[in-house]
Amino acid sequence: MANLVEIAKSLSRFKKERYLSALTEDAFRDHIVRPLFLRLGYGDGRDLCGPNEKGRDTIFSEQDKLGFLNIIAVQTKKGKINLAKRADANLLEIIVQLRTALGTPVLLTGQRRKVYPQVAILCTSGKINDSAKEW
Numbered sequence: 001m002a003n004l005v006e007i008a009k010s011l012s013r014f015k016k017e018r019y020l021s022a023l024t025e026d027a028f029r030d031h032i033v034r035p036l037f038l039r040l041g042y043g044d045g046r047d048l049c050g051p052n053e054k055g056r057d058t059i060f061s062e063q064d065k066l067g068f069l070n071i072i073a074v075q076t077k078k079g080k081i082n083l084a085k086r087a088d089a090n091l092l093e094i095i096v097q098l099r100t101a102l103g104t105p106v107l108l109t110g111q112r113r114k115v116y117p118q119v120a121i122l123c124t125s126g127k128i129n130d131s132a133k134e135w
Contacts, residue, residue, distance in 0.1 A: 020125040023078070028123075028125045033058070033123045037074070043061045056120070059117065060074065069115065072118070072120075073101035074120075075097050079125060081129070083129075083132055083135060091132040
């Protein structure tokens, strides 16, 4: 593990960006985002992609210090995020997806209950332009 960290530190930002931009959205989610969240100690990580994803590509869970279970909805996007008319890069469409993720309960089969995500996170393999950041 330490060897991978050292390799990552030695790569330039340009090389990292070029690598990420070459990935498909599925590969970005499955090989970068999901392993990162799992290494950070989050649980679950199930794949929810598809026509019934309800604004989330994957979800993660964590138990907070008070014992409450927190659900994190993650939406992944390939490429740049901006205020353009292209739906796959349009921030307004992404905001709708994130709001949908927060407003739709997640079934916790082991506990036989539904809970709403407390947090929605957007992970993109590209940059977010200034207009989108200001919005």
